[in-house]
Amino acid sequence: MSFRGDERAQAIQIGAVLLFAVLVIAFSLYQAFIVPTQNEQIEADHLQSVEGDMLDLRNGITTTPRSGDGRSIRVSLGTTYPARVIALNPPPPSGRLYTAGTDSGDVNVTLSNARALDDETRDYWDGTNRTRHSGGVVYAPDYNEFRDPPDLVYDNSVLSRRFADAELWASGQTLIEGRELTLVALDGTYDKRSGHTAAVDLEAISASQTDVAITNVTGENVTVQFASMRSASAWESLLLDEEQFTNQSGYVTSVTGTPIPAAAYELVTLELAQNETYDLRMAKVALGTGATDSETTYVTAVGPKNVSSNETFSAEVRDEFNNPVSGVTVEPQVERGDCDIPPKRTGEQGRVSYECGGPARVSLEIGALDSESATYRVGTFPEDTPPPSIDGPTSFDRSSSVRNFGATDVSQYVFESTVSDDSGSGLDHVSYRLLDDTGDIVTAGTDQLDGEESTDLSWYSPWFENGDLSGNLDDYEMVITVTDNAGGSTTGTIPVAGTLDEEANVAVTIDSTNSPVEEGETLAVDATVENTGDETQTQSIELDVAGLRDSESVTLDPGESQTITLEWQTASGDAGDYTANVSSADSFDTAEVTVSAPIAESVTYVSGSGGTVGGNGNSRITFDLNNGGDRAATITGLTVESVSDPPAGLYINNPGGETFAGGNGEYAARIDLGVDVDLDTNAEIQSGDTVSFELGQFRTGSGNGDRVGMKGKTVTLTLSFEDGSSREYTIDV
Template sequence: MRFRDDERGQSVQIGAVLLFATLIVAFSSYQAFVVPQQNQAVEFSHNQQVQGELQDLRNAIVSMPGGGSTTATSVTLGTTYPSRALAQNPGPPSGSLRTQGTGDERVAFSVRNATATGETGDVWNGSLRSYDTGVVSYDPRYNVYDGAPLSVYEHSVLYNEFRSGTIVTAGQTVVDGRTISLVAVNGSLERTSTGATSVDVRPVSSAEETILVEAPDGDSPVTVNLTSRLSASRWQTLLDGEEHVRDVTEPPSDAPGEFRTVRITLDPGVTYRLQLTKVGVGTRVTEEPPEYLTREGGPVEPVTKGQSRDVTLEVRDAYNNPVSGVSVNASVDGDNTGSLAQEMVYTDGDGHATFTYETTGSTSADTHQINATTNATAALDARPFDGSLPKNVTVDVRVQGGGGGGGGGAGAYDISWTDPQDTDGNGGDALSDCSQSACTWDVGASDGDTLALESVIDPTYEGVDVDFAVSDSSVGTVSPGNGTTGSDGAATTTLTAQSDGTVDVLASTSEGSAVIEVTVENVEEASSSEQVGYVDGSGTARVGDESRVDFDVQNTGSESATITGIRVESTGSNHVTIAEYNGGSGAGQHEVYIAASTPGRLEVNSYSIGTTTSLTASATLAPGEQAQVTMLNFRNNGGNTVSAADDELTVTLFFQDGSSTTFSFVPPGY
């Protein structure tokens, strides 16, 4: 037998080699093509997740206006791939979250030609006011998905920068109708990781209050400058539909790198609500020092000799928000002008410093001045004291001569009240137990809610000025607040009942004063629904992607009214829900927003047309206040926005006192 030339085993060996080669090629193809494709899908899915987390971060920042609290948001900077038995993954991808421009004063926003009244006008006098800010960006570092965008937040806008262009994912809240809301980002943030990181957004300067500003004249409109990575044309698109935006331009500037300056010019002749906020992220967040001192509330009511009056001031920072823990020094100017119970007071949590002004019998009956400052006490010794400086305030207090119900004292004449039962226009069963110094008034038995009051001087003089005031305006108010004696030595005013109680009515002249105590009974208080109503012609509806409706309501009564609920009905058959998804704190960031002095809102996933619902936060309208109501967005069954223009809307407002009011209007489109 010959075995040397036997070749029968070679086919098996060749087959094994070919099979092994096939496995090697298949594994190589899997490693080279399948694994990257699967990892790219993981990276793409992660980027979509991060977009949602960046929306949360953006919403945390824009919700700080209105006095928000510190909010923690989590951002997943990187991701991991699924484990594999044989194939290998590259290292886990990471991402970087950081602030840009917060340390560069050229990155800022500014307001020019905005003027305010009162002490606030010492600061907001039309000059340029600039505030440092910055952007927050997320830059992913994927192994495979090389088309991922750079995500950027700036000036309330969130957008993605791709190689081929920019896509905005959350719009602007800088200008919304007559409201200007600007949020400065402060601090240093630099995080790079393959995992999640927590970002604390805390309010450095924030409050619900706004200030009212307007242009000084038609030739100097209010302008807002933004240092932005976006072009003026993109901002023009973002602001499209804002009725008070006159122009958006890109003036020359020294903005660094990829930034440029965008100027928003607003219509003159409009009073705007300006709200400024500063938020901190990361480290090296700076606090805001006091910027100016202003008077809280209206003019100080007159004080009678021997009595006292509280005078409240407020310390604010550059963002017009209150600053606590600041020492305020004050003094009374001149001799025989009264004194202060304390000459230095620290501001409380609301930024308020309250001084008690005291008088004696020797205090001269005249208008005296209280000078206050947040500077050193030496500033009070300056002659003359400059109350126009931002950190100085001068408050006028009028001191009236002493006296009581029976007359005014040892001047050229005495002043007293006439018994209300003897005054023309009064009488009947409505008045009882009346004299020159007291009277009981049964309003329920009267023909109306007013009572004529007459003061007289003896001996008779014509042309003497008389001031009228009340001790408790919640019980009764007087009008007019001043008068002049006639040839009979009399001056009259009218007391209007507000609620049951006792009110002292003061008549005062330079020579003395008189007080009559009026006990008011059986007042039928007006319900909130009788006080608050729709302002005719105020309704408008936006036509376009944003299906928004605005209208005004006004409280014409003498008491505050609190709105706690709402129902909206529409003749438009395609109006199914009202739903808004952007988030935020002002008009245009809620399903319903009521821009009152105490603003209210409805914040839900979706409001169904025709249903009655409670507001998320109640709105309170002060007496005489007019407030804008914004509803956003009207949607159809498919969730798409639909205009409410030229459809009849019926709105029912529900109040804290249990009453409700219903009105209808047809908003024209714009």
């Protein structure tokens, strides 16, 4: 038998080799394509998760100063790949979390042309540029497969995604919201690269406890200038989306930018509308090591500065962020009269209090600057102390002009005079009132005189369009009241092109108000009316709060006084900050009052904060709400109104967990669309805070049902608040 030419054994060997080659190729393809693709998805999921961590860090930075308590935020810097039996993984991906700009003098926030409304606080907030150093935080991922992932950047209250060729906002901003300015400085150094979770500790260096009411210095705009890793055009777009411009519902007039040389920053400048009152809140947060303490900066009066003998008067020492400082020694200086009071250290609230038998003029000081002292008048000096005088030459005239190419007639009123102190105590302030021919106030103002013995006054009203003024424009009057540091005052009235009349007989002083009140409640203003003249007087005392609200006729004998209460019944839509003016024909006094809106109007959805959270097939959504009001907002119930493109039988339930959670509140049962539910535990958002909420899981079917992915969906829900108000919110996921 011959085997020559028999190839059967070779065929088996060749087949085995080919089969092995197929296996090698299959494994190679799996290692080269499948493993990287799976790992890329793991890295993408981690990026979404760490963005949630960075949002928590951003919320922690912006809210920690409210409570004053430290917080620890966990940030997942890296992730891991699943173990593989026959394939190989690259090293686990990591990331770097670090502070940026906190050690650079060029990276800061500057507030310019800001003048405080309070007399004592104005010694410091006097329009001078005030700069505070601040920086940001950056998370930079180092992935193996996910190409060109974005850095996540916290910068001036905002979180954003920074790609190589583009940047996208990942949250809203809290820097400017209507008339509220919130400046939170970030200090310290932190730099960690790891594949594990990092615990990032935040400490409130200067806890935000005080709002300072500010406005612009005459003829200038309040400006907020800050170094940002985003461009001015990006900030302009964000503020437009949040309707913060004056042609929308806000007060921003312009956004401009200037590149900072040799730095990855742009100097962004926000200009705010003139002649508005803004609430300024500032704070400082430390992250990492090397943060510096805040500096003791100024002292201001708390409560009345003119008190009776043996009545308590108080001062508060504040740091550069307007927040109280404890443990500071306050030195009393008795400038006039007799008062034996020792130095004291400020308590936990940064305050000291004194009593004095008086009469006396006392200054409470922490240093030599005007801003480092607060002055008080205790009791009344003897009656023979002469009041200040209004000297000649005194003039009050109306100037006429036209504008808009001659189409509009306009007028401006100009008052000039000289006032002198005759008591030896120095001049304190002068107040102006421009009255129309019916006695209604057209405009008013006050100038501080800072203890001068004599000064020349020049007061200019705004330019008014004649069509906006009532009556005979040449029958208007100027009422001027000058007050010295001994408590004496003199009021004079002068008509247009007329002579000064200093025979003011019925003096008005506001004693108290019940401000703040809510819309629909009655604002009450208590005032004392005194006849300081030599004849019996009958006059109408009027309350003006953005219009005449109440009046009462009084008849007083010489030297007689009477306390009256004038009221304004507020209504829906009256919310706002006002100046209450109580006036007689001869005198007036003002007080700042507030009418609060329903809580729901203060709680807004943070644009761009909608997303999904955790795993669960993207069936659980998250979103942020901000409380821009001056009081806490308590959420008591909710209704999920609708979901875009909903599958049949959609509902929300989270078996074994909370269906709705956030702000220390929760609801743990099923929620059907369109059905009102009361929370098991009410949720709360403190004034000025931003809080994240979660809602889910969205499901269909019976039992626990099937989860529904919510990416790209729009969810509309209504929240109910403790005061009975409610508001509808649209969440873009």
